[in-house]
Amino acid sequence: MTPNPLDDPAADPFEIARLAADDVARLTGVEHHDIALTLGSGWGKAAELLGETTATIPAAEVTGFSAPALAGHPGTLRSVVTATGVRVLVIGARTHLYEGHGVRRVVHSVRTAAATGARIMVLTNGAGGIRESWRPGQPVLISDHLNLTAASPLEGASFVDLTDLYSSRLREAARRVDPTLDEGVYCQFRGPQYETPAEVRMARTLGGHIVGMSTALEAIAARQSGMEVLGFSLITNLAAGISPTALSHEEVLEAGRTAEPVISALLARVIGSL
Numbered sequence: 179m180t181p182n183p184l185d186d187p188a189a190d191p192f193e194i195a196r197l198a199a200d201d202v203a204r205l206t207g208v209e210h211h212d213i214a215l216t217l218g219s220g221w222g223k224a225a226e227l228l229g230e231t232t233a234t235i236p237a238a239e240v241t242g243f244s245a246p247a248l249a250g251h252p253g254t255l256r257s258v259v260t261a262t263g264v265r266v267l268v269i270g271a272r273t274h275l276y277e278g279h280g281v282r283r284v285v286h287s288v289r290t291a292a293a294t295g296a297r298i299m300v301l302t303n304g305a306g307g308i309r310e311s312w313r314p315g316q317p318v319l320i321s322d323h324l325n326l327t328a329a330s331p332l333e334g335a336s337f338v339d340l341t342d343l344y345s346s347r348l349r350e351a352a353r354r355v356d357p358t359l360d361e362g363v364y365c366q367f368r369g370p371q372y373e374t375p376a377e378v379r380m381a382r383t384l385g386g387h388i389v390g391m392s393t394a395l396e397a398i399a400a401r402q403s404g405m406e407v408l409g410f411s412l413i414t415n416l417a418a419g420i421s422p423t424a425l426s427h428e429e430v431l432e433a434g435r436t437a438e439p440v441i442s443a444l445l446a447r448v449i450g451s452l
C-alpha cells in the first residue's frame with residue numbers, strides 16, 4: 179500500500195488537503211461544497227434527512243485518508259444537496275488521536291473540507307455528560323472547549339485566535355430550531371480509556387461539562403482554516419463517577435440508537451436553516 183503523504187514531515191498538510199479536495203471534486207462531480215459535517219456516534223442518520231445524496235465515495239480513494247498497514251475501515255464521504263441547493267460534504271470517516279497516527283491525520287478531513295470551499299464546519303460526537311441534569315440520549319451544543327490532549331494541530335508559530343471558536347452566531351441559529359438546547363464546555367481527553375472519576379472531577383473543577391475524545395483538535399484546525407464551527411455532542415452516558423454505575427459500552431450504543439432519529443432530524447433542520 180502507498181504510504182500516507184501526511185506522514186512525511188517535510189510535506190505541507192495544506193497542500194495535501196488541496197489534493198484531497200481535488201479528489202473529492204473529481205469523484206463527486208461537485209466542484210465546491212458550502213458546509214461540511216462530521217458525523218460522530220449517534221448522528222449517522224442525519225445525512226439522509228439533509229437532502230439528496232448525489233455521490234458516496236470511499237474515503238480510501240481520497241489523498242491522505244488512506245490508512246497504510248492497518249486493516250481499519252476508513253469510511254465514506256458523501257456529497258448531499260439540500261432543498262435550497264446548499265452543498266454539504268458529509269464526513270463519515272473520523273480519525274481519533276488515540277489511533278496513534280498523529281494530529282495531521284486527525285484533522286485532515288477538516289482541512290480537506292476547507293479546501294473544498296466549505297465555510298462552515300459542523301462537528302458532532304458522542305460524549306459523556308458531567309452536568310447532573312443531563313440524560314443519556316440528550317443532544318447539547320458545545321459552547322467552548324478544554325483541550326486536555328497536550329496536542330495541537332497547529333505547526334510552528336501559528337497563533338490562532340479561539341475567542342469565539344464555537345460560533346455564537348451558529349449556536350443561536352441552532353437554538354432558533356430548538357430553544358431547549360442546552361450547551362456546555364467540551365473537554366477532550368486523548369483516550370481511548372474513559373476517564374477515572376477523579377479525572378471527571380478535575381474536568382468539572384476546570385469548568386468542563388462534556389467529556390470526549392475527538393472534537394477540540396478538529397475545531398482548532400477548522401478555525402485555522404477560517405471556517406465557522408458548530409459543535410454538537412450527544413450525551414450517550416453520564417461521565418464516570420457522575421452516575422453510580424460503571425460505564426457500559428452497551429449503554430452507550432443503546433442511547434445512541436434511541437436518540438439517533440431525533441437528533442438527526444434536529445441536525446438536518448439546523449443545517450437547513452444556516
Ligand code: 8IG
Nearest residue numbers: 304305306389390391414417
Ligand atoms: I460515547 O464518557 C463517549 N465518548 N472521554 N468520556 C470520553 N469519551 C466518551 C465518553 C466518555 N462517552
